[in-house]
Amino acid sequence: MKGRAEKKRRKITLLQSEKFKRFLSMEIGIEIKACLYFSIILFYYFLHRVVQGSYVAGIPVMIEMVLTSYAMSYLQVYLLQNFDEAERFGAGVAGRSVFCTALYTVIAYLFRWFDGNLTVTFCFFPYMLITYLCVFLIYKLKRDIDTAQLNRELERFKSRRDKEER
Numbered sequence: 001m002k003g004r005a006e007k008k009r010r011k012i013t014l015l016q017s018e019k020f021k022r023f024l025s026m027e028i029g030i031e032i033k034a035c036l037y038f039s040i041i042l043f044y045y046f047l048h049r050v051v052q053g054s055y056v057a058g059i060p061v062m063i064e065m066v067l068t069s070y071a072m073s074y075l076q077v078y079l080l081q082n083f084d085e086a087e088r089f090g091a092g093v094a095g096r097s098v099f100c101t102a103l104y105t106v107i108a109y110l111f112r113w114f115d116g117n118l119t120v121t122f123c124f125f126p127y128m129l130i131t132y133l134c135v136f137l138i139y140k141l142k143r144d145i146d147t148a149q150l151n152r153e154l155e156r157f158k159s160r161r162d163k164e165e166r
Contacts, residue, residue: 034066
């Protein structure tokens with residue numbers, strides 16, 4: 001009996017540890033980022049297919065896209081300082097955006113996501129670059145909204161506390 005209680009306590013302690021919470025938060029962020037970039041790439045792919053006159057999309061291509069999105073999301077978060085969620089869009093963020101965009105474009109070319117069509121593949125580069133800029137702006141806007149909300153809640157808390165102290 002004592003062994004079970006000890007295991008349960010260790011499990012609760014692990015779930016409460018700050019290190020685990022930070023890791024879990026990063027993993028959730030990676031999930032969101034991978035899904036976001038996959039759907040952005042998939043939209044471009046679907047648009048390409050429709051322009052070609054086809055309403056059929058290859059499942060193997062979509063699997064390659066989703067796996068690439070996950071790999072790139074891990075790369076962005078763990079090796080490139082989660083640059084698309086940075087505070088400012090400086091030279092470092094711009095450079096990392098160009099690097100990841102180039103990597104996505106090379107992968108698209110190697111896996112022939114766009115049927116080897118060089119024009120479509122080259123157009124994918126600015127599309128992804130604009131995407132990184134938009135994602136950066138979306139994350140910045142979300143942070144600004146969250147900050148404003150937290151500041152409002154803090155002011156309400158302070159005003160309630162001041163009223164209670166009187």
